[in-house]
Amino acid sequence: MKTRxxxxxxxxxSIVVLACFIRIQSTAxxxxxxxxxxxxxxxxWQAHLVAEQGHLPARDMHRWLPLGRDLGQKRFRANPQSLRLRSRLRPQSSRVSIS
Known part of the structure; x- marks a missing residue:
């Protein structure tokens, strides 16, 4: 059993080492x-769109072809620090919105 x-x-x-070797050959x-x-x-690309237009389009036609992805359904994934900041700012100003 121990030999097995x-x-x-x-x-x-050996499979992991071979896979890593194959993967790193083209890094140069x-x-x-x-x-x-x-x-x-x-x-x-998204940051560029927001910088130019001020918002993201309602539908991203670069993904999920041919219908595109509805960006209105995309949830905001924030890190815990920004959520704490949001909870601290919310009582002072209802106009501040991170999402």
Whole structure:
């Protein structure tokens, strides 16, 4: 039983090491300053839209083709610090809104 467990651990470890080796081979080809995740491009695009128009469009036609994604249904995901700040600011001013 112990040999079987050791064999499974060695097999899984070798698969993980091989996968990491395959994955990092092309990192030298990434240009300096290039964003490496699709989310970074998406958030950059959204920030650009908000900076230009002051708001996001009601429907994002770049995702969930052909119908697009309804951004009105998207919930605001805040970190705990901003939620605490919101709860502290709310009694003083009802006009302050983070979401």
């Amino acid at each position: 467990t050791l064999g499974a651990a060695v097999l899984i470890s 080809n990434i240009p300096t300053g290039q964003l490496t995740a699709p989310d970074a491009y998406f958030y950059y």
